[in-house]
Amino acid sequence: MTTSEERARRGSPADGGPSGPDAPSDLPGGEAGWKRSVAGSLAFLRRRLTGEYKIDEFGYDPDFTEHVVLPPLRVLYEKWFRVQTMSLENVPSTGGALLVANHSGTVPVDALMMGLAVHDHHPANRVLRMLGADLVFDTPVLGPLARRAGVTLACNEDAERLLSSGEAVSVFPEGFKGIGKPFSQRYRLQRFGRGGFVSAAISSGVPIIPCSIVGAEEIYPMLADVKPLARALGLPYFPVTPTFPLLGPLGAVPLPSKWLIEFGEPIPTDHLPDGAAEDPMVVFNLADQVRETIQQSLYRLLLRRGHPFLD
């Protein structure tokens, strides 16, 4: 069920590093690992210098994501947050699926951890395409980086395009209301926007998978929000946490909370009649159902986890 044993059993890409299955395997046992990763890094550098990689129309760059984005996240996932996944089999191995999850933690680390969970621990090693706020794409450095990692704008056009091309997409309908909520409101789901994610799933005929993430709330407990500063900087909120801005850059280190991610039962949408995506009643009801499911399983997972920082 969890992280390291499972990886060792399956020999997931994390061990092999950048090298593919065609990498030479006649190296002596203990040295093979680092030699392969050095060769892999050199090859990666060469591909970067010569532009020998491919991006899709959304800007997703698998080569970059596998070799630059995911490895540091993997350390965070396994060693820092000790993430445990549950019912990962609810995510289909092929075809479109919309994963809807709660959003929290001041910085959207939860989206990345959920993506890594599906990528590393799902039997099909699926790539989770995240939907992000326009603020992400408006920010220098972060915008291009997000596109390379497979994030695209949270709008119905992009979501439907991804879903109907058979991708697994993750969305966080709470948006900034979720990640920017004070610590006192932890694990209380915020409003679910206008339910656009539901209509995207209905019109693409893909199942909705309600996901619950426990642990992200404690990584940067937001004690206060300095609204004037946020307004001046054009940010949705300016967080004050126990370590930030008090400890300066050290405040960027998240607290090592224990994480649980549960993937709920898929809610099918393909049985709905044509035009259901435009029926506000259907959309709101389904959005409520998803929200209720996530809230209930959050409470259940919280009881199960016990102490937020101890295993």
Add this chain to the structure above:
Amino acid sequence: MTGLTVLVTGVTGYVGSELAGRLASHPDIDRVIGVDAALPEPASRARLGDAEFARADIRNPIISKVIEAAGVDTVVHASASARTSGSGSRSMAKEMNVLGTMQLLAACQRSSGVRNLIVRSTSAVYGSSPRDAAVATEDTVAHSIPSTGPVRDAVDIEGYVRGFGRRRPDVRIAMPRFAEIIGPTIHTALTRYLSLHPFVPVAAGQDTRIQLVHESDVVALLEHLVHGDFAGSVNVAGDGAMTMTQAIRRAGRIPVHIPQPALEGVGRALRLVPFGGFSAAQIKSLTISRVLDTTFLRRQVGFTPAFSTVGAFDDFVGRLRPVLDARAVRGAEVRIAAALGVPAEPDGPWRHPASPIPIGVPRASRSGSLPPDPGRSAADDPGASGSTSSPRRLFSIDGDAVRSPGGTTRPGSRKR
């Protein structure tokens, strides 16, 4: 005289001249008149083949006389939305593109003979804002249109064309929206930018997706639209996308990340040395490309571009001299690996461990020359058709009329 009489604008450029030449050698077309405000270069003149050339500025009402006198029924406005280079020519670009189009449309409206109008538009009409969807379909509306600049011009031109369509509902109007055009022959702001040597300045922290269409696909589609009966707007782009830094890397150049506020100053300083110089606005305008959905092009218009975005780009790169050669980089990799006692990974794109198919596309040959197309018939050859067709009347507006000699051969055969 049952065939078409076609007027092509902008024949000093690659697209206009190649299209005019290609149309002139087609049996269904009686007559092709290429117009431009300037005289074509020898290369363009050679491409014109059997087409006549009339030196006429489309901003001058005289253009309506050309249309009337020749009995033009099909107008291909190939010079609309052409992007000009240089920083000072911004007002010139507007003058040529927007006002030129207005004048041409006015002339077309007057002439009762005009039945078909094909206007070259660009993907710039979709604008570029972080609030836009990643991929634009023909129905996408730009989120925010700046008050000046190429995006504004492209939107204005389309607006005038739509206005014309309302006043002349009997005219079939086709408006292909092209992604950035690239190829070994064409000269655009993008090709000049990527030819900067050895460093190419980019705005730090920005990296846009670009989508390209090969010059031969542009000509082929315009030709397809002249003969067909498609009316409306359609996106035209090669499959796939690249990022700007990837393109710079693939061209064997080294991107230099310059903070946006300093971009203008650096560009001005570079203009002091030969073969350098750019304006911040220019770089900005190069990064407005949007990724287009081309489903409509394939399904409704029945046209599939021969080149993908990367394929078109690699065909262009063949004419450049790389600063950082891909082979040299590979050589360095092998040497470093050998020094460390590590076997280097095989050359080529990365393969995902889970998927047997390569993630990257195999690189096209860097030689840049296209294989000769065996399907090209003798009738396409201007030398052969020149002897059979009736001699054409010289068309003179201001005494500068020229006609390309019949015996010229077109440089190389383009892939079709």
